[in-house]
Amino acid sequence: YKGRINYVTSAEAKMELLEKDKKLIILLNSYAVKLQDKINVLKRIAKEFRKPLKAAKGREEVYLFNPLNHLSLIRQMHEDWEPVEKFMQQSVGQGQIASIEKLRRDLPSQNDLDEASQAMFRIVDAYGLEPKKVARGLVDGVQYSGHLSASDCYALAKFSFKAGKYQIASSWLNTANNFLLKQPRKYNEVIGVSNMDITLLLARSLVANGNVSIAREMLVNDSNFGEAGNALARHFYENTPKTTVSLESCESGGVFNKLCRSGSRRQLNESKTTRLHCRYNATTSPFLRLAPLRIEELSLDPYVVLYHNVLSDAEIEKLVRMSGPFLERTMVFRVENRTEQIASSRTADGVWLPHKYTEYYDQEVLRRINQRVGDITGLNMRSAKKMQFMKYGFGGHFVPHHDFFDLKTSYLEAVGDRFATVLFYLNNVEHGGATVFPKINLIVQPQKGSALFWHNLDGESYDYDKRTLHGACPLISGNKLVMTRWIYELDQMFLLPAVLPPRRRNFSKTISN
Numbered sequence: 001y002k003g004r005i006n007y008v009t010s011a012e013a014k015m016e017l018l019e020k021d022k023k024l025i026i027l028l029n030s031y032a033v034k035l036q037d038k039i040n041v042l043k044r045i046a047k048e049f050r051k052p053l054k055a056a057k058g059r060e061e062v063y064l065f066n067p068l069n070h071l072s073l074i075r076q077m078h079e080d081w082e083p084v085e086k087f088m089q090q091s092v093g094q095g096q097i098a099s100i101e102k103l104r105r106d107l108p109s110q111n112d113l114d115e116a117s118q119a120m121f122r123i124v125d126a127y128g129l130e131p132k133k134v135a136r137g138l139v140d141g142v143q144y145s146g147h148l149s150a151s152d153c154y155a156l157a158k159f160s161f162k163a164g165k166y167q168i169a170s171s172w173l174n175t176a177n178n179f180l181l182k183q184p185r186k187y188n189e190v191i192g193v194s195n196m197d198i199t200l201l202l203a204r205s206l207v208a209n210g211n212v213s214i215a216r217e218m219l220v221n222d223s224n225f226g227e228a229g230n231a232l233a234r235h236f237y238e239n240t241p242k243t244t245v246s247l248e249s250c251e252s253g254g255v256f257n258k259l260c261r262s263g264s265r266r267q268l269n270e271s272k273t274t275r276l277h278c279r280y281n282a283t284t285s286p287f288l289r290l291a292p293l294r295i296e297e298l299s300l301d302p303y304v305v306l307y308h309n310v311l312s313d314a315e316i317e318k319l320v321r322m323s324g325p326f327l328e329r330t331m332v333f334r335v336e337n338r339t340e341q342i343a344s345s346r347t348a349d350g351v352w353l354p355h356k357y358t359e360y361y362d363q364e365v366l367r368r369i370n371q372r373v374g375d376i377t378g379l380n381m382r383s384a385k386k387m388q389f390m391k392y393g394f395g396g397h398f399v400p401h402h403d404f405f406d407l408k409t410s411y412l413e414a415v416g417d418r419f420a421t422v423l424f425y426l427n428n429v430e431h432g433g434a435t436v437f438p439k440i441n442l443i444v445q446p447q448k449g450s451a452l453f454w455h456n457l458d459g460e461s462y463d464y465d466k467r468t469l470h471g472a473c474p475l476i477s478g479n480k481l482v483m484t485r486w487i488y489e490l491d492q493m494f495l496l497p498a499v500l501p502p503r504r505r506n507f508s509k510t511i512s513n
């Protein structure tokens with residue numbers, strides 16, 4: 001998987017895809033031109049051949065008595081048809097066909113389509129959208145240009161069906177049916193979904209959803225099936241479909257979705273948000289006496305604050321530039337098999353900064369940002385100086401999770417767990433993509449240059465604070481850029497006396513190494 005072009009999250013790969021699309025269409029057109037040339041020659045020959053017949057029409061006998069015509073007819077019928085047949089048999093545009101075949105090797109795979117479908121599924125699910133509106137470009141109150149095709153809706157239906165989401169599958173199929181009526185017939189003879197495909201999958205979805213009689217009626221009334229519809233409905237009833245796609249990790253559930261919805265609306269209406277408190281920090285370091293920082297306190301317990309204008313545009317530009325070449329699909333650590341894996345619970349591209357190829361002069365900005373975080377939070381930043389830059393694309397999200405590991409490893413024993421998190425927002429996000437804390441009803445809309453800061457450990461007991469559960473709502477359009485810096489527990493032991501090594505904790509997970 002790694003090393004393969006990632007068409008789903010990477011914007012560059014999508015640009016490449018457009019280029020390939022252009023090339024393929026040029027090839028298809030030049031194939032059609034070659035074919036047309038051949039057609040023109042054949043038509044010309046047919047026209048020539050028809051000339052004597054036309055001349056003879058109605059006076060055939062007289063015509064054949066003419067010695068010229070006599071010879072001509074014999075010769076032509078003896079000699080000319082063989083080369084015509086040869087010409088007809090000659091294949092046309094083999095070069096174009098071969099080139100298309102070659103380009104096709106690197107096109108999006110079934111896996112890419114599944115991921116893109118899943119991204120769309122997530123958006124529809126999280127924001128509570130209706131497929132028929134989405135198909136016409138109306139997404140969560142915003143009218144986008146263009147619309148989906150019958151085949152697009154059918155692909156989304158197939159994906160939903162595979163995931164066992166029969167209700168959504170039915171909605172997509174009804175939408176597909178409406179679009180099919182509007183598609184040119186000639187086009188559908190070669191590609192695209194047929195009316196019968198749609199009806200069959202709709203019947204299966206209805207049956208799987210418990211609506212057997214509706215499915216049977218639909219099939220029997222369809223001229224493609226008639227009476228056979230009865231048996232078909234019974235067959236679907238007796239063979240429950242297998243779900244082959246697991247959406248477990250992409251379904252984030254009630255409160256998270258509710259907050260995502262309210263967030264996208266609020267952003268659109270630009271209406272006021274309620275904040276606990278807003279103040280300036282000019283105390284945690286000498287630096288801040290010169291440049292006090294505006295702080296919005298979003299929650300006191302657990303402690304969550306938003307710092308404004310922490311990073312300058314120039315710094316952000318630099319971070320984006322130095323991350324670009326190294327971005328890769330982010331992995332999720334799986335305790336079960338101790339490996340990093342691509343998971344549907346988190347869809348984004350990311351890179352740890354500094355990357356091993358980051359130029360020395362580029363590391364300056366990272367050091368400066370680290371120093372600033374220390375100044376602002378008053379915390380010790382010694383360990384784990386790396387920061388994670390992340391770029392979310394269409395449907396990109398992060399299911400609710402805790403940032404602490406609650407895991408026993410030798411590394412975490414040395415530095416402690418993730419005491420606090422700093423989440424820098426590196427751009428203004430167009431639509432969707434808020435950070436949400438479902439346990440404390442908090443939603444934060446990304447704002448370029450600001451940084452969200454929270455404690456992952458309880459302020460008194462220093463135990464894991466489960467209320468810090470948080471996630472990223474699916475992104476609907478554009479990109480979302482963030483950078484995360486985790487601050488470690490044992491770095492704070494001289495600042496916060498309660499944090500004392502060796503910490504004794506009952507870890508819920510252990511990795512022996």
Ligand SMILES: O=C(O)CCC(=O)C(=O)O
Nearest residue numbers: 398434435471472482484
């Ligand atoms: O992108 C976001 O809004 C959240 C990111 C996050 O939770 C993380 O990286 O741990």
Ligand SMILES: [Fe+2]
Nearest residue numbers: 401402403470
């Ligand atoms: Fe997180």
